[in-house]
Amino acid sequence: MKSILIKPILTEKANADSESRNRFAFVVNRNCNKLEIKSAVEKFYGVNVESVRTMRYGGGLARKKYTSRGVSDEGTKLWKKAIITVAEGQTIDLYENI
Numbered sequence: 001m002k003s004i005l006i007k008p009i010l011t012e013k014a015n016a017d018s019e020s021r022n023r024f025a026f027v028v029n030r031n032c033n034k035l036e037i038k039s040a041v042e043k044f045y046g047v048n049v050e051s052v053r054t055m056r057y058g059g060g061l062a063r064k065k066y067t068s069r070g071v072s073d074e075g076t077k078l079w080k081k082a083i084i085t086v087a088e089g090q091t092i093d094l095y096e097n098i
Contacts, residue, residue, distance in 0.1 A: 004028055004029050005028055006026070008027075010094065021085070022085060022088065026082050026084065027081060030078055030079060037084070047087065050086065054080060058076040062076045
């Protein structure tokens, strides 16, 4: 079975969004869809999810290296971010296991 939730995103912008709008950001498996993400968050954290927004990052050509063996292209890593909006009055404690 594939792991859907990889890790939470703990940045200043994500923390401000979670305190004011009940939105939480996670790095998720890039092959899963919104319904799988919703069910995983509801099962793992025990909250009601209202909406899921996803974004894909990376995958482009970062730079070219000119080496003695020739030219090599380096790309950026593909990853997917999900922003979860939970129901009013509910919250996810992301710092409980740190």
